[in-house]
Amino acid sequence: MKYLIHDAGHGGKDSGATANGNIEKEYTLEAVLYVLNRLKNLGLNSDCTRTTDIALTNTDRTNKVKEYKHCISHHFNAGGGSGVETIHSIYSDGKFENLIIEEFKNAGFPIRQKPVYSKKDLRGKDYYYMHRDTGSCKTTIVEYDFVDGLQSEKIKDKLYREGMYECVISAICKFHNVKYVPLAEEIGMDYKALYENELSKSDAQKILNEKLLDKLEQITKIINE
Numbered sequence: 001m002k003y004l005i006h007d008a009g010h011g012g013k014d015s016g017a018t019a020n021g022n023i024e025k026e027y028t029l030e031a032v033l034y035v036l037n038r039l040k041n042l043g044l045n046s047d048c049t050r051t052t053d054i055a056l057t058n059t060d061r062t063n064k065v066k067e068y069k070h071c072i073s074h075h076f077n078a079g080g081g082s083g084v085e086t087i088h089s090i091y092s093d094g095k096f097e098n099l100i101i102e103e104f105k106n107a108g109f110p111i112r113q114k115p116v117y118s119k120k121d122l123r124g125k126d127y128y129y130m131h132r133d134t135g136s137c138k139t140t141i142v143e144y145d146f147v148d149g150l151q152s153e154k155i156k157d158k159l160y161r162e163g164m165y166e167c168v169i170s171a172i173c174k175f176h177n178v179k180y181v182p183l184a185e186e187i188g189m190d191y192k193a194l195y196e197n198e199l200s201k202s203d204a205q206k207i208l209n210e211k212l213l214d215k216l217e218q219i220t221k222i223i224n225e
């Protein structure tokens with residue numbers, strides 16, 4: 001059985017939630033590609049349900065996901081609320097989901113009032129098909145924030161969105177015992193490449209420090225606005 005798959009919610013003719021210039025299917029694909037790449041650099045290989053803007057049926061999705069032990073289904077919310085929430089199966093303990101929420105809290109992102117939950121349908125089964133029809137795979141649905149909520153302007157900023165994806169990456173690393181290297185250090189890793197090419201060590205360090213400070217400042221600024 002394969003280990004971890006990321007599901008980019010919606011796609012193709014299904015845009016998902018749209019408001020204020022925010023298009024869910026674009027953000028979910030962005031999230032998946034970003035997380036896949038970062039995890040790969042950190043030494044954890046995973047897969048995804050789509051890498052382009054295509055429509056998938058529920059069955060397309062569940063057939064892929066069933067082959068894995070864990071799945072994270074990436075979504076953005078709608079309905080005018082605020083903050084991140086995670087949904088787990090009625091058969092799961094929510095440990096991983098709580099880890100994700102901790103990371104968002106620590107980073108200063110807004111959290112929904114009940115940020116971790118599961119939901120039953122009228123038959124007493126899992127309400128969401130990504131939990132109900134995915135066999136033994138443990139699926140976590142992450143709803144990053146609301147396209148039409150309090151942060152609908154902030155989430156237009158790619159840097160703000162990436163800050164949220166980093167929280168999920170960090171939680172995955174903790175849960176799966178992989179060493180998490182913050183984005184800051186990953187940018188720092190470019191330094192080696194720069195240094196080895198043409199710049200002197202001090203010049204390379206200077207440029208990267210500026211680049212890094214700038215990026216961290218931007219992230220802090222956006223969160224605190």
Ligand SMILES: [Zn+2]
Pocket residue numbers: 009010016017024075076
């Ligand atoms: Zn969605």
